[in-house]
């Protein structure tokens with residue numbers, strides 16, 4: 311079955327539409343990172359990396375976690391390099407879930423969580439985020455917990471809503487996790503993409519969470535190289551051991567030259583949080599949308615994405631509207647209904663602003679009607 315992202319991208323191509331649908335940048339990556347890959351190839355970093363990852367890359371990730379979150383992560387025992395975050399999340403689900411378990415999914419949710427839960431023989435239990443604000447509703451989350459509940463998927467900064475959890479959200483989660491003995495699969499692929507000088511937090515920062523969390527990152531997202539498919543999973547040593555019993559027969563190891571290059575690039579001298587590139591793009595999109603009939607929800611606090619309400623334009627349900635917009639106005643977007651198991655309609659679409667200024671301006675021109 312085709313995902314909504316592939317479907318909308320294919321439709322965009324068919325109609326020559328601007329693709330604000332799928333979450334990938336259309337601007338070039340940092341040339342210094344490309345240079346490091348060339349150097350890796352020339353230096354002969356072309357054979358298998360160790361199963362858990364290139365030690366220099368694991369150390370660079372641990373160093374970044376220490377700088378960003380003030381935590382000490384054991385590079386060799388707690389960090390596993392993966393072929394992308396989708397894989398990291400999938401293996402995390404197989405590590406902690408068993409047949410008969412349930413796992414909480416906060417909706418709207420990224421589309422890979424449910425198949426990962428079901429592949430483990432477990433069942434998803436859906437809890438909606440609060441309407442409009444899309445904040446986690448801890449009363450409803452707790453009400454959904456039963457003795458079968460083994461884990462919860464969380465995602466912040468959040469796709470598709472662009473919200474970022476506040477310290478009190480993390481505190482509440484920690485209290486729930488400790489009370490009910492849950493595992494947390496924390497999808498932090500938009501690490502470093504928070505705006506307006508917000509501070510970002512991680513499941514790694516709270517001891518009660520850290521000991522029960524598998525935290526998944528995507529360097530494709532954080533270095534604007536989504537096609538590289540490189541991620542990691544950080545988890546306590548005992549969980550990491552279990553994680554690696556699966557990883558060693560699924561991927562075994564991840565391509566060496568990219569790990570070699572990223573190991574050097576993640577240093578404080580070279581790496582800048584992706585928000586430095588993305589904040590001006592979000593600001594530009596917000597300014598451009600003011601002249602359109604699309605109503606902003608809150609400005610995105612993080613991620614690549616801005617939600618807009620199209621009720622002033624059409625009464626079509628979300629997917630039909632997104633398809634119509636692609637065909638007739640040449641702008642592809644993603645219907646938010648695709649992130650709900652029941653496909654509910656709220657007249658919301660998701661726009662990706664990780665695009666060149668000219669793409670954003672051209673898209674806004676087509677949205678002024």
Ligand SMILES: Cc1ncc(COP(=O)(O)O)c(C=O)c1O
Nearest residue numbers: 333394395396420469499528541
């Ligand atoms: C919330 C979320 N999680 C995971 C992923 C997958 O990341 P990767 O491309 O590294 O597999 C994405 C990609 O769009 C995402 O938005």
